[in-house]
Amino acid sequence: MKKVIIMAVAVLLSANLSAQSNKEDIDLIQSIFGKEKKELVQAYMTIPDAQATKFWTLYDVYETSRKKLGKERITLLEAYANNFETLDNKKATELMTKKMAWVDKYSKFQQLYFSKFSAVIGGLQASKFMQLEDYIENCIRLSIQEEIPFIGELDKSKVPGQNKP
Numbered sequence: 169m170k171k172v173i174i175m176a177v178a179v180l181l182s183a184n185l186s187a188q189s190n191k192e193d194i195d196l197i198q199s200i201f202g203k204e205k206k207e208l209v210q211a212y213m214t215i216p217d218a219q220a221t222k223f224w225t226l227y228d229v230y231e232t233s234r235k236k237l238g239k240e241r242i243t244l245l246e247a248y249a250n251n252f253e254t255l256d257n258k259k260a261t262e263l264m265t266k267k268m269a270w271v272d273k274y275s276k277f278q279q280l281y282f283s284k285f286s287a288v289i290g291g292l293q294a295s296k297f298m299q300l301e302d303y304i305e306n307c308i309r310l311s312i313q314e315e316i317p318f319i320g321e322l323d324k325s326k327v328p329g330q331n332k333p
Contacts, residue, residue, distance in 0.1 A: 205231075205304065212300050215289060222288045230281050237277060240270055248316065255319060 206227075215223045244266055251259050278298060285294035 209300065213293065213297060219289050226284055226288055233277065237274055244270060260319065
């Protein structure tokens with residue numbers, strides 16, 4: 169079970185580990201949406217030509233920073249996978265505290281870039297972009313959640329009557 173968790177996490181999020189693994193990031197998003205992320209953004213956004221160069225330059229910076237945050241998430245998922253079978257109160261609290269700190273950091277990251285995108289393309293278009301980002305992020309989170317077991321999932325098999333359909 170532990171190897172399956174680690175492999176699933178590695179496959180799903182390995183794109184964020186290094187610059188050369190951008191292909192996996194593209195593959196993950198293509199597997200969910202059928203397109204590369206940048207293609208999704210291009211199809212969804214309506215950026216006037218006068219703002220396009222600044223938007224895409226900022227978008228590339230945004231993606232580089234977002235992928236760095238992705239590395240942190242992978243580290244947390246790997247820690248969970250490595251400790252899943254032996255979680256105790258202390259380790260569970262440590263991992264959840266780190267996860268919540270990551271979510272807070274990601275939220276602040278989005279706030280920062282929302283301001284930057286708003287300055288380049290206006291609040292409406294920046295909101296539209298962030299809505300798409302949230303949708304993509306939520307799809308990725310759901311894909312991850314479907315691959316990792318809940319805490320105590322293995323314990324259910326030990327309780328009589330709990331593993332009946």
